Amino acid sequence: MNLIEYADSELMMMDLAHIVAGEINRKLMHSERASLALPGGTTPGPVMDALSATSLDWERVDVMLTDERWVPEDDPRSNARLLRERLLVDKAAKANFIPFWSDAGAPEECVPVAADKVRAAMPLTLVLLGMGEDMHTASLFPGAENLDTALSPNAPPLLALHPPGVPEARVTLTARVINDAMNKHLVIIGDAKREALEKARASGDGHVAPVAAVMRDLTVHWAKE
Template sequence: MNLIEYADREMMMMSLANILAGELGGVLRQTGRASLSVPGGTTPGPVFDLLSAVDLDWRNVAVFLNDERWVGEDSPRSNTRLLRQRLLQNKAAAAQLIPLFAEGVAQPEDALARLSDGIAPHLPISVLLLGMGADMHTASLFPGADRLAEALADAAPAVLPMRAEGAGEPRITLTAPVLRGALHTHILITGADKRAALERAANLPEDQAPVRIVLADATIHWAE
């Protein structure tokens, strides 16, 4: 685990956006295409704003979420809605959005094959940005979730539905093999509580601290 501490959040967001852009650019130059997987929530919003203005070959970048709540984009809780508002703007508007939600489908299980097929051509993930909750979940891999053991298994499919106490709506999430397979992995956290949770996670089993699945190869970006 490589931990970078920043003097303030603004500096962290600027530095992280530059790092992600550099890694995407490197993959694009090598292979002609790249994939970027990002978290929802409000914390990465400033990174998205900065990244959206970067001059990259966005037409050859596939963008998809780490996870999504099973709600439509008309809901304020939609991660896809946030992605469109903050990242898929300016120059990054040319990127290809790979959905993790299917309109008109009542539950994620009914769209699993379609969503898996959409993700598959863009694996391994070129650049992965994750968040982490104070409960040490990442993506929608929550401690105690109904299909956590399946999602952590080496043979897990690319995406799985997930339900957990405290998660609210049913979720769809990338699974452990997909997250571990990323070429470049970053975790963005803020505040003393998440720093303490991260340190606890390093000494706990994966089912208690799912973020641990990526800690060995991740760069952690933290500011108070």
């Protein structure tokens, strides 16, 4: 794990957007397509804003989420809604978005279709992760049903999980897909998350601290505030 500390979060977001764009552009210089997975939540919003205005050959970029709540895209809790409002506008509107949610049924029934699309984009060019103070990343939550499967090296690309204490099912990239990515980054803000990260690193147990399962070759971007 490589840790980069920043003076403030605004500087961090600008630098991170530049890094993401650079790694995507380098892949496009040598390959027909590149792929990018981004987290939901409020933290990565400024990165999405900066990327949306960046000049890339977006038509050759497959964009997906690291995880999604099983809610329609017009729901305020939808990560896809955030992505469409913050990233898939301006120049990045030409990117190919791979949604996870479907109104065709329960997540377990719909995930295989999206999983095939994720599989076709693997290995992902870049995965940007977030992390909670409970040490979850993507929707790999401690105590979630199917967490063993999600952490397995033989896991499918996508998996439906039912984390304890949350109102809806989640669909998440599995640890195998994250670890197989060409570039892995984690963005966190604040002392509490820094402490959680260090606790996860000391534990090394992906079942207790799921983020520990994806720390190999991970670049962490942290700002105090």
